[in-house]
Amino acid sequence: MNASLTAVAGLRVGHWSDPVARTGVTVILCPDEGCVASASFAGPSPGTREAALLAPEKRVERVHALVFTGGSAFGLAAADGVVRFLHERGVGHPTRMGPVPIVPAAVIYDLLVGEPVWPGPREGYAAAASASADPVTSGPVGAGAGATAGKYKAPVPTGLGSALARWRDLRVGALAVVNPVGDVYDPGGRLVAGHGDREAWMRAEPRPAEHTTLVALATPAPLDKREARMLAEAGQAALGRVIRPSHTPWDGDAVFVLSTGRGAAAPLAALSALVQEAVCAAVTAAAG
Template sequence: MTPENTTLTAVPGFQVGHWTDPVGQTGCTVILCPPEGAVASASFLGPSPGTREGVLLAPEKKVERIHALLLTGGSAFGLAAATGVMRVLEERGIGHITPFARVPLVPAAVIYDLGSGDPQARPGDAQGEAAARAASPAPVPRGRVGAGTGATAGKYLGGVGAVPGGLGSVSVSRQGVQVGALAVVNPIGDVLDEQGGVLAGPGVGPGAVAFTPGDVENTTLIAVVTEHTLTKAACRRLADAAQAALGGVIRPSHTDWDGDAAFVLSAGTRPPADPLLLVTLVQEAVQGAVRDAVRQANPGLDRPGALSGA
């Protein structure tokens, strides 16, 4: 019996593919939109987000639809993987129509994972292409895969107590309204469980031990998708809501050492939904995806007697 899909790809029209380097501890993840694209916007918080085509997603910019989203390790080097994604889309005849060519629009965001494995191991053109070709509507593989391969959480004491952050994904629905979320979890703060206890990280809180993070770089990346029709401005408001949800699952969140990015994509194939219900589902999905990432990357973390940061 085929298991139920409870990940982002349960939302029809969206596909996810990974490229993973388990030795270099990095990777990239591609979310392919329906061929006609998805209306999209984003919210970027923190002093140092690493992005490509981020300005394009502002509600006042002309182009509304994107054709894929790339989430990647490798810091700014990893943005090169978007070229490979564009190649696959162009080959398939997908892109924004211009007078002389279809131009695939592929925004991207990165995490800083250069300290997790080999700092010279970075996703590039070929790796982005591989992730795009691997994309499918099957349940999303989660844990230490794709962009979450080298992600870590709970780093405010340096390496003491930090744990793999991983990549997680969930879908949630209520009253016929469905959203899917995918999270790449690489924050400086602790990740909290459903009761507010520490799921991953040192758990003592900043200030318990004298430590200055210095140039440590951290980022949590969020992608949320829905079939329901949204304007670009509405996508932006939901992206802001997704950022707010991080504050309930990561502590501290949105610090001087985090560059969090949240993307919301609408396929527009179903009528608009109750906006209050959508906000609720987006925030539930974001928090669920963050917790799923940590649990998938650390089997047995919720086991009685297991220690956060062990």
Template sequence: MNTTLTALEGFRVGHWTDAEARTGCTVLLAPPQGWVASGAFLGPAPGTRETALLAPEKTVGRAHALLLTGGSAFGLAAADGVMRYLEEQGVGFETGFARVPIVPAAVIYDLGVGDARVRPTAESGYLAAQAASSAPVELGRVGAGTGATVGKYLGLEHAAVGGLGSALVEQGGVRVGALAVVNAVGDVYAPSGELLAGPGRFPGARGWGLQAGTNTTLIAVGLEAAVSKAEARALADAAQAALARVVRPSHTPFDGDAAFVLSSEVAGRADPLLLTALVQEAVARAVVSAVR
């Protein structure tokens, strides 16, 4: 039974992983018509591409894929390969002269845990897109989560392994999925309060050695319910808030968290309060699954 994001209609996921260099990328593919998409970006130094288009007032209404990648800003080059793959499939925004795929992207900083000279490239993004399927999402140290670490407030030498997680929740016939790449300053806790990953000694933290932009949790939330871009933006805020349930401390001055909300619109509208609750539950479960 598939209990990950790809159980939803209109979502495929593929990874490219370099286990030796401790980096990789993960691609989410939309149906040919794309998703209604928006996002929320917090922290002092998020690494992103094409995210300005996701603001509700922007005229481009859909995204055709999402790239989550390691390699810091270098890894954004992998989006070129995703665009090339989609162009070959005839997918993109019709401009009259060419179809232009819209591929938002966000990165984590993993250069300090593997080989900093190896980063995802355009070819890596192409291969991840080519591998995308509706099979259950592979979890853990894979794709964009390969070099992820958590609990870094005492220094990288005290950090725990992060990773990539995914979860699916359902209530009243409404389904919401989430995928998370967890590379946070803070520890990861179960909703029950159990420490899952990290030193668990935050009172002794020393933040002066941390660098802004080197810690990030990336979230992709999938919906089947129809939403507007403005509603997707509000749900992305809810996804960010969910991090505080399972990452402690969350949203620090050294984190650059990104949350995307993507709707395939294959179902009708759903109660907005129910959607908010399910988004937050799915995100919390996805973060926990990344380190279990």
């Protein structure tokens, strides 16, 4: 049984990974008509592309893919390859000159983990071309290839994780790339990745802009952008349950919400609860 993000019908996920350089890119492809999307950004150091248009008041409603990548700001170029991949297939926001693909992207800083290599357009294109509806594999793959936790003391490898939360006919899928300065715990309080060293944390002076957790959430339930933003904020709250400390002055966490709109309407309160369950499970899977 598929218990990952791709259990939401219409979504496909692909990766490009460099296990030697320990970097990579992960692409989530939406149905051709796109997904209604919004996002929430917490912390002073997010690295993003096309983020402003996800605000509820902005005109563009749908995105056609979402890119998570290593390489810090350099890695944002991977989205160019995904734009080209979609353009070749006639997928995008309708304009008078033809469809224009809308592809938000977010990065983690993994430049000190392996070789000084980062994904670019070619790697983004390859990840998009490999995308499938198969269950998403958790571990050091794609954008999670160089992810680490516990960097207030010494980096501990984590990765990418995916999970699915269900209640009756409702479902929310999550995909997380876990790269925080803090430690990762499971919802029961067990240390999964990091050091659990409060004294070391209190004395630490981490470097800014090198620590980020990225989360993509998806549901078939129809949402507008305002509702998607509310669920993204619920996802941010869930990070505080499994990353300690979370949302620090050195983190730049980003949570995106995608709605395919292909399912039945659902109570926002129920979706919010599923969002938090899915985020906790995906982060734990990434770090385990």
